[in-house]
Amino acid sequence: MISDRIDLENWRESDILTDDLWLFPSRESGGKHKNIYHGNFIPQIPYQLISRYTRKNEVVLDAFFGSGTTLFECEKLGRKFIGLDINSQMFDYVNLQMKGSKKDFFTLNLCDNTDEKSKICIKNSLEFLGEKSVSLAIFHPPYHDIVKFTDDKNDLSNCGSIDEFLDKFKKSLANSLEFLAKNRYFAIVIGDIYKNSEVVPLSFLCMNMVKSNFKTKLKGIIVKNIEGNRRKLGVGGIWRYRALKSDYYIFKHEYILVFKKEF
Numbered sequence: 689m690i691s692d693r694i695d696l697e698n699w700r701e702s703d704i705l706t707d708d709l710w711l712f713p714s715r716e717s718g719g720k721h722k723n724i725y726h727g728n729f730i731p732q733i734p735y736q737l738i739s740r741y742t743r744k745n746e747v748v749l750d751a752f753f754g755s756g757t758t759l760f761e762c763e764k765l766g767r768k769f770i771g772l773d774i775n776s777q778m779f780d781y782v783n784l785q786m787k788g789s790k791k792d793f794f795t796l797n798l799c800d801n802t803d804e805k806s807k808i809c810i811k812n813s814l815e816f817l818g819e820k821s822v823s824l825a826i827f828h829p830p831y832h833d834i835v836k837f838t839d840d841k842n843d844l845s846n847c848g849s850i851d852e853f854l855d856k857f858k859k860s861l862a863n864s865l866e867f868l869a870k871n872r873y874f875a876i877v878i879g880d881i882y883k884n885s886e887v888v889p890l891s892f893l894c895m896n897m898v899k900s901n902f903k904t905k906l907k908g909i910i911v912k913n914i915e916g917n918r919r920k921l922g923v924g925g926i927w928r929y930r931a932l933k934s935d936y937y938i939f940k941h942e943y944i945l946v947f948k949k950e951f
Contacts, residue, residue: 693743704740710912710944722755729828729877733912733944734758737826738765741873746823749810751801751864756782758826759794769794770813770822772801772864775838793817800842802859810867822867825874829857831881831890850888854897865902868949873907879914879942887936891943898947908946914939 694704716731734757738748744766750758753771755778762769771794773779779798786794795816797809814820830837830845832853837845844860847853868874876898878891898904931938 690740694740705736708908708910710736710910712913728755728757731757731761733877734761734826735765737824737873737875737944737946738762738767741824742767743823747814747817747819747821749822749825749864749867750828751825751860752828752830753782753796754778754828756785759786759796762794763789767793768817768819770810770817771796772799772806772809774798774800774840774843777838800840801863802842802844802856804863806863807866810864814867821869821872822864823869823872825864825868826877827857827861827864827874828877829860831879832888834881850890850893853890854893857894858897858901861898861902865949870949870951872949874947874949876945876947877942878945880939882936882939891945895945898945902947902949903951904947904949906945907948908944910944910946911941912944914942 694702710732712730712732716735734748734750738758738761742748745768747768747770748758748762749770749772751772753759753773754775756771759769759771759782771782773796776798779796782796786796795813797806797813799806799809810822814822830843832847832850833845835845837843840846842856844853844856847856865874876894878894880890880892881888895906895909899906927938
């Protein structure tokens, strides 16, 4: 039950968002959070998901841990953490960031999460943490090939087509969701893309892929603004000019798709 993870007696003081439109004036900073990685999400996203869907000391799995945003929030909120990523530079960076932290609440795994061998990493991580299952899973994959994160052919950002991306992402989900406890929640943070002069609704293609291949209930389609993301900081005027000159609209949102696992 969600209610046993939230202090409903003091619900008026809760900072957990319940609307499906999340408007944040700025990116939360401080602590270990640094906006050094193109494509990392803002700390408010994992903070909200972790706060709502887990209790203290439960395990959060981030299958694309990137620059460590979810891990840093888990440390702050008293949750255990399992991270997977294919990017060796980020693996080294996050380990360095955690140098002064306790080592007993998290594991970082350098692996290809589309490969079934990644399940060994998760299994070993759970054993290290003294747990049997994951309580919340977060997925923030590349938005197809918009940003090339590594040269690894198995990196989702190197997929040659949308169909290949969806197929690989499905494998990533299958490998990770095997360890998510039944009736617990997972979230996909994803945005749409613009290719060949038209919008490609990548978020909804991912949503359809999940609903077509996994027994789940869709619990929320949250729209979050991405005002001031690193790529567009200080260039709002030129993007507006380009949009007016052409026939498109500027992306200022991405989606957080929340699912409840039923298998």
